[in-house]
Amino acid sequence: MPGEILGRLHAGNSATRNTLELRIKIIGGGLAGCEAALQLACRGFEIDLYEMRKGAGKTPAHKTGNLAELVCSNSFKGTQLTSAHGLLKNELKTLGSFLLQAAEKARVPAGESLSVDRELFSKEVERLIASSGKITLHCEECVSLASKEPTLVAAGPLCSAALTEKIKELTGGEFLRFYDAIAPVIDSDSIDYSQAFAMNRHEKGETADFINCPLDKETYLEFVKRLQEADSVEEKPFEKKELFEGCLPIEEMARRGTDTLRFGPMRPVGLGKHYAIIQLRAENAQKTLYNMVGFQTRLKWNTQKEIFRLVPALKNAEFARLGSMHRNTFIESPKLLDNSLRLTTSHQPLTTPLYFAGQITGAEGYTEAIATGWYAAWNMANSLQNKTDLLPHGTCIRALVEAITAPNEDFQPMNFNFGLLPRPEGLRKGEKKDFFIKQNQKNLIIFTQCCPKN
Ligand SMILES: Cc1cc2nc3c(=O)[nH]c(=O)nc-3n(C[C@H](O)[C@H](O)[C@H](O)COP(=O)(O)OP(=O)(O)OC[C@H]3O[C@@H](n4cnc5c(N)ncnc54)[C@H](O)[C@@H]3O)c2cc1C
Structure with a gap:
């Protein structure tokens, strides 16, 4: 099936091949930039791909000048359809992702x-780029967003300082x-609601939006002790401690005194008589x-996982995302991008x-970078050819993009997880994964059947 669909996709696209003279500029030869370059080349566009590490440029984490270098782990995570990343990868494979083939x-x-x-992975990506015949690789830093060519910014979480400055000017600064x-983000089905209650602090607001998870004194003291003794992820040399002072990690707060959390994020004030409380706020509509x-x-x-499951309401919690704090340049996509990943809000014409x-949009993770690279390329090509097809609702990539572009006052990067996929009300826990797999395959078949027209 995937091979067949891929064949049809590319057969559909070959109609436009060689008919376009239009050039597209892509900044960043990482995971998102390379996937996008290959997809757009396949749609017949001429690509100028800029990668600074091929020249004199460096980032604090990359070690080579290779295209699509994996900065840390060598894993794209699980492949089983019953895992969120497995489903996302299967979708990308069906849609003809070149980087997944590599x-x-x-x-x-x-x-x-x-x-x-x-x-080997980078070598294979470089081979595909070189053999496309449509991608010109510029081994230099790109420091300008003022271009005659439609442009895709895929400069990653370690975007160069000069380009970051340009993005700041363009977006007004406050959105970078x-x-x-x-x-951490928790799957709502895994919360024990018999140990929690819905209420806003001081009962403000018309609807009770927060789920409150109380802890008695004994549980709180154990919780704090475990936080005080726990191991943290080591900082990279370029992640200086003092930069986190304005937004302390909870383990650091716990180490500053047994009651610090009880007077900080775990304060029960305005929520009834409790020793301490963890509040949960909805992450999606x-x-x-x-x-x-x-x-x-x-x-x-x-x-x-171990420590947070000490909280009675969270004893069976399933985490869609775990907490982290690291250096990461990203834009506030909900305020700047539409759901095709196009910049719509700008301080300059x-x-x-x-x-x-890629990661600069707040889509966190290797596979997510490839997925948004594919998606931006698809939408750029369609828009330049006056077509409007978006991937359907219910596909993993569309759900990921909706999560990073939907209104969100407290926007933070998000990786793909099952919690992002739409589902009917009342679906039981055991039925969810089956539903996601079937819904996803149905949507992709409908979508790819339309492709030859594109
Ligand atoms: C230190 C660190 C470790 C990470 N570890 C993991 C992990 O283990 N697993 C995981 O799933 N995710 C991880 N991530 C998150 C993320 O998935 C990766 O950063 C991923 O590589 C993002 O892909 P990307 O294409 O958006 O950016 P990148 O792969 O970083 O590609 C961006 C490219 O743009 C280039 N560039 C930047 N500015 C310019 C410019 N002005 N001109 C030309 N080129 C430019 C850079 O050199 C780079 O090659 C990590 C992130 C960081 C920062």
Whole structure:
């Protein structure tokens, strides 16, 4: 099936091949930029791809000048359709992702996860770029967004200083962030509501929006002790401690005194007579995901799960995302981008369409970077050819993009997880994954059947 659909996609696109003289500029030869360049080349466009690490440019984390370098782990996570990343990868494969093909070629044995030899992976991506015949690689830093060509910014979480400055000027500055401070996000079905209650502090507001998870004195003291003793993820040399002072991780707050959390993010004031409380706030409109308010943390992932499950209402909590804090340049996509990843809000007049993809949009993770690269390329090509097809609702990529572009006053990067997918009311826990898989396949078939017209 995937091969067949891919064939049809490319057959549909070949109609436009060689008919376009239009050039597109892509800034960043990472995961998102390379996927987008290959997709757009396949649609017949001429691409100027800029990668500064091929020249004199460096980032604090990349070690080579290779295209699509994996900065840290060599894993694209699970492949099973019953896992969120497995479903996302299956979708990308169906849609003809070139970088996933490269990953399959560079695969190393790692059980059910797709892990790669990072050198071989980059070599394969470089081979695809070189053999496309339509991509001109510029081994230099791109420092301008003023361009005659439609442009895609895929400069990643470690975007160069000069380009960051240009993005800041364009977006007005207040919509650009340099660090993320991510609090854990919990699947709403896994909360024990018999141990929690819905209420806003001082009962303000018309609807009770917060889920409150109380802790008695004994549980609180144990919770704080475990936080005080817990191991954190080591900071990278370029992530200086003092930068986090304005937004302390909870383990650091716990270390400053037993009562610090009880007078900070766990204060019960205005919520009835409780010793301490953790508040959960809906992360999405469907209320399938809840965010632990004020719980940004650098604790190791397994430690987070162990400690947070001490809270009675969270004893069976399933985490759609765990907390993290690291250096990460990203724009406030909800205020700046539409759901095709095109910049719509700008402090300066735009001379040409400008799109964003990859981690800089707040889509967190390797596979998510590839997915948004594919998606931005698809939408750029369609818009330049006066077509409007978006991926349908219910697809993983569309759900991810909706999560990062929907209104959100407290926007932080998000990875793909099942909590983002739409589902009918009343679906039981055991039925969810089956539903997602069927819905996803149905949507993709409908979508790809339309492709030859495109
Ligand atoms: C330190 C660190 C570790 C991470 N580890 C993981 C992990 O283990 N697993 C995971 O799933 N995710 C991880 N991430 C998150 C994210 O998935 C990766 O950063 C991913 O590489 C993002 O893909 P991207 O294409 O958006 O950016 P990148 O892959 O970083 O690509 C952006 C490219 O743009 C280039 N560039 C920047 N500015 C310019 C310019 N002005 N001109 C020309 N080129 C430019 C850069 O050199 C870079 O090659 C990590 C992030 C960081 C910062």
